[in-house]
Amino acid sequence: MDDARRRTGCPKRMVFGPCGGVRDDGRCEVAEHRCVFLDDPAPHWDAPAPAPAPPRPGSLLDRARTRPVVLTDLTVAPYDPASLRRVVAVLAPVSNGLLVGEHANRPDLPPTLFAAEVLDAGGRPWTTLACRDRNRVVLEQELAGLAAVGVDGVLCVTGDARGPGVRPGVTQVFDLDGTRLAALAAAAGLTVAVPESPDAPPAPRRPARVADKQRAGAQVCVLNHVRTPAGVAAFVAAARRAGATLPFVAAVAVYTDERSARVLQRFPGLHVDDAAVERVLAAPDPREAGIAAAVAEARALLAVPGVVGVNLSGLASDGGEDAGARVKAEVAAAIGEGT
Numbered sequence: 001m002d003d004a005r006r007r008t009g010c011p012k013r014m015v016f017g018p019c020g021g022v023r024d025d026g027r028c029e030v031a032e033h034r035c036v037f038l039d040d041p042a043p044h045w046d047a048p049a050p051a052p053a054p055p056r057p058g059s060l061l062d063r064a065r066t067r068p069v070v071l072t073d074l075t076v077a078p079y080d081p082a083s084l085r086r087v088v089a090v091l092a093p094v095s096n097g098l099l100v101g102e103h104a105n106r107p108d109l110p111p112t113l114f115a116a117e118v119l120d121a122g123g124r125p126w127t128t129l130a131c132r133d134r135n136r137v138v139l140e141q142e143l144a145g146l147a148a149v150g151v152d153g154v155l156c157v158t159g160d161a162r163g164p165g166v167r168p169g170v171t172q173v174f175d176l177d178g179t180r181l182a183a184l185a186a187a188a189g190l191t192v193a194v195p196e197s198p199d200a201p202p203a204p205r206r207p208a209r210v211a212d213k214q215r216a217g218a219q220v221c222v223l224n225h226v227r228t229p230a231g232v233a234a235f236v237a238a239a240r241r242a243g244a245t246l247p248f249v250a251a252v253a254v255y256t257d258e259r260s261a262r263v264l265q266r267f268p269g270l271h272v273d274d275a276a277v278e279r280v281l282a283a284p285d286p287r288e289a290g291i292a293a294a295v296a297e298a299r300a301l302l303a304v305p306g307v308v309g310v311n312l313s314g315l316a317s318d319g320g321e322d323a324g325a326r327v328k329a330e331v332a333a334a335i336g337e338g339t
């Protein structure tokens with residue numbers, strides 16, 4: 001389906017582009033040219049979508065009906081089930097969902113195995129599935145596996161491209177894009193989340209992308225970092241006007257030192273509050289200041305109509321996965337106390 005509609009010149013072979021990695025000046029995330037979707041918009045989603053799967057009882061989306069929720073990024077040592085168990089033990093008690101990433105620059109256990117380990121350790125996984133490293137057949141396998149394992153949801157992303165020098169020579173597949181993967185995941189009976197990058201060009205067209213992704217099967221939208229809560233509010237309102245009715249989860253930047261802050265600042269397609277970063281880094285106790293800044297950002301985001309939860313995102317600490325988990329757990333607990 002849709003292969004003939006792939007956009008010529010898009011290194012990610014997208015139909016429903018653009019991806020979230022378009023540079024601020026309109027350059028492609030991958031190649032030295034203008035993103036090919038800026039001057040010639042993608043088609044709208046026009047295929048029927050299956051009826052959405054009801055949220056699993058006790059899941060983040062289920063809980064979001066009655067109270068604000070916390071989705072926490074799960075950062076663990078590569079290929080290390082012991083690290084995974086330690087981090088889940090810290091984060092699961094204070095999170096409504098744990099977001100398992102798909103990283104371009106570090107290896108991870110296979111998604112289905114990762115999700116099973118998280119469940120076994122007492123967490124509720126939302127698994128990110130990216131189109132970068134898996135062809136359509138393998139994506140179908142993983143979706144069937146994730147449904148069988150019993151994840152609360154799957155975050156369907158096109159995926160950031162591997163940068164120059166990162167595993168050179170490794171193929172980047174991109175058989176599908178995030179929107180088409182969302183439709184496939186919905187057809188597999190999974191609860192589907194999708195990302196969007198409000199600040200990435202073409203910003204005025206991104207609200208309508210959320211509506212398209214919802215038509216393809218998305219049930220919740222996880223937003224990338226935006227500089228201010230007012231920016232999130234404007235984006236959600238625009239998405240509503242474009243026809244999106246789904247709930248939003250907004251990203252909170254969690255950093256407590258130079259490295260964890262700079263990683264977030266450098267990531268293409270997202271923006272953090274640079275003034276807040278400098279205040280935290282200059283504070284007498286940057287760890288305490290970073291936690292306070294994240295809690296304040298979370299509270300402001302949860303006051304935005306349409307935002308049902310926050311995604312605690314980022315490394316949080318340069319002290320390793322366990323230290324990062326402890327920071328995020330403190331943020332999550334403080335948010336829970338205030339809601």
Ligand code: SF4
Nearest residue numbers: 010018019028029035
């Ligand atoms: S920025 Fe993304 S969508 Fe645009 S051409 Fe590059 S890879 Fe394709």
